[in-house]
Amino acid sequence: MRLLDIPRLVEPLVSGGLADSVFTTAVEDPLRVQFSVPGPGGEWSEVTTADFCRQVTAVARGFTADGVRPGDPVIVMSRTRYEWTLVAYALWTVGAVVVPVYPTSSGEQVRWILQDTGAVGVVVENEHNAMTVAAAYGTRTDLTRLWELDAGAIASLVSAGAAVDEAAVHRLRSAVRPQDTALICYTSGTTGRPKGCVITHRNLASETDTLLAGWGVLLAPAGEQPRILAFLPLAHCYGLMVVVSAVRGGINLAHQPNLSPDSLLPALEAFRPTFLYAVPYIFERIFGKARINAQQTGHSALFERAVRVAVRYATRVQERAAGTGSGPGPRLRFQHRLYDRLVYAKVRGVLGGLVRNAVSGGSPLARELGLFFAGCGINVYDGYGLTETTAAVTAQPVGAVRHGTVGRPLPGNAVSIADDGEIWVAGDVVFAGYLNDPKANAESLRDGWYATGDLGHLDPDGYLVITGRKKDIIITSGGKSLSPQTLEEQLRAHPLISGCIVVGDNRPYVTALITLDPDALASWQILKGRPPSEPAQLLEDDELRGHIQRAVSRANSRVSRAESVRAFRILPDQFGADPRLMTPSLKLRRSAVITAYAREIEELYAAR
Structure with missing residues (x-):
């Protein structure tokens, strides 16, 4: 198979922008918990949809008072925290463009992004980030808008916006169109200078609405509100997709700024999410930590047997789902129940105990690792995507995970394999092009198709297997x-x-x-x-x-x-x-x- 095109599951956005869902949900379900924000004592305080809508409006009025206009690019340079999301939605409300920048970026990288986008202002997290921006500007004096979150930027914006008529903000929001730019998201830059990917409101809405419609059943047990901990960098399109999905899907979202296992694992145990969005590194660390704990407590042999049983059990289940096997036999089922009490429940406990399904993205998850977690009772849905595809463009079908692949095209998208094995994609999530780079656009965008630079093949059932990167x-x-x-x-x-x-x-x-x-x-x-x-x-x-x-x-x-x-x-x-x-x-x-x-x-x- 060399081409697979999947029909749409949801229609693309036909009017308005991403911020509209904030105001719609606040009217339809004002008391629904939208965010959990950690307090100084470690407790979680709740922010309802109505609360969030009021805060977004107040900050949007502040940006308007400070001179931000529709179409203006504004850099957001911060770790993953509630204020990042608040700022992004306030900017989208007035029709501005969010330019996510990693807080660890160098002065040279920031200088390039400032020059490339013509950003009118920068939101930074702390004084260190502010100094990086100042160094990037050098002797220039035209940077008049710098908002520092740790220095009370939100309160200052709310105060400045008090004189702005709220109706003016709503007029700006009503003028936003689906084809307008929502993000200029820069590639990670594994090779060469990073390029700015122009992502529209329609791109992000198509991505998130499709995932919610097709995969929303995995987020929590029926009748329960899903809970997700966002810890991936919001300067990465994958991390930002998680946040937008939560807002559009009415998910209770918490933010965790530190990605290190020593900070992340306690946060997972405390918040107890029902679903996990992660990258292979996180699953590798969780598995490695479990193995080391077993070794240190003298249970190394027990753990290794449990790993083998988990992989065999999940393999048999996968074969049964694919129609190529009869599933686990009685002996294997007995062993699996035994190790579930001794080992697998502890692995689930590391994630808070409630996660039964998860997504891995960013790079392919090793097949054996995916099978291990499936055997532990956590089905990891591996997907494939790039910044240029607004995060995922393929995903494992619900209930039909095939470990070792990255699933099938998302509805509304297509995957084609070129003669040299390069993966080409087309559809609703493919970006509008690279900013100020006609040469790169001509090389990678042709007749609605985007050449990913990755190599792979489609198996007979349309599952995509990634085999490498063309440049590698x-x-x-x-x-x-x-x-x-x-x-x-x-x-x-x-x-x-x-x-x-x-x-x-x-x-x-x-x-x-x-x-x-x-x-x-x-x-x-x-x-x-x-x-x-x-x-x-x-x-x-x-x-x-x-x-x-x-x-x-x-x-x-x-x-x-x-x-x-x-x-x-x-x-x-x-x-x-x-x-x-x-x-x-x-x-x-x-x-x-x-x-x-x-x-x-x-x-x-x-x-x-």
Whole structure:
């Protein structure tokens, strides 16, 4: 199969913009809880739809008083917090354009986005962000609108807007059209300068309304209001899609600004969401933490048996759903019930205990990991999308998850596979184009189709399988072409390995740079009865290298001899220790890693 087109499930937005749903819901269901906001003592205070509508109106009046006009780009540079969402909806209410920027962005990146968008103002979270913006402006003095959230920006906007007639705000809102720009969302920039993706109100409404109509049954048990914790960066289109879905779907949404497991996991346990939107990194960390806890409590063998049973059980269930098997047998069902009490319930407890379904996006989730969570009672719906497709363009069908794929096209969209294996997409969620970049538009947009740059294929049932990225294809000096994704996924599945980059372009054979998980490494040392030591002290440890060599050998068994890793180097530090090597959405910048470790790569080849 080379083309699959799925009919629409919902009609595209025909009038108005994203902010309209705030005002409609406030009239129809004013007491519905829309947000949970953490208080100083850790308690949650509730914000109803009517409360949110009043706050959006008040802040929108403030932006109007400060001179923001329809079509004006305004940068929002903050971590994931309630005020981010409030500001975005206030700007959409007056017809302005939201330009999300990662709070970790450098002055150079901010300078480029200011120049590219012509932003009339910047909303920052704190003084550090304000200083970054000031550095980006340099000696220019035309930045007259800078609002700092931690310095009382919301209160200042509300005060400034008190003199603005509320009717004026509603007139501005009524003038917004579906085809108007809602976002200029910049790509993560894994290669080259990030490009501004122009996303319309219709794009975002089509994305979120389709997901709510087709997948809304997964968000919570029937009759219960869904609860979602938003922790993904809102400068990433995926994270912003979660927020817009919650507002349009009447979901109780909480915000968590810190993505580190030490902060995120307690927040999940406290808020107890009914559904989870995450990236593979989060699922990998949860699994790794469970494995380490089992090792430290002397239950390592029990946990590993539970993992195998979970994967077998979920595989049998998937085969039955696909009509290729009869499902789990009596013995497997008994083992699954036993381990559910001993292991799987604890895994669910890490997420608060109520999550039964989740979405993984940003990059493909490893098949074995998806099967493990399914066996634990958490069905992970892996999807595929890009900033240019307003987040997801494919998703696993409800009740028909096929692990190892990223599902089928969302209704209203189509997927086509080009002759060279590149994935092309078309439909309601495809963006309006790159800002100020006609060359990039001409290269990637043709007759309504967008060339993604990713490689893959459609299986006989229309499920999309991602096999790599076109720019990441390695061509050895012998002319062999290979995608590094399969090897890297296999290696990262090892308990001790946290990161991996496969190298081999214009080289005689393939090598790999590997990083070790500090927590897993500490646990391994305890199990071996060794005193704690830093990863750098263990790089040449024969027993440790033997473990990694066996992992490399297992990964090599999945590929041909020409594609196999012939040598590897264990690095002393995590890739994430250097922010230049990872995007804010936790993807490795491959070219940056290869440049940063050029000497180590040369030594790998020289040694052979």
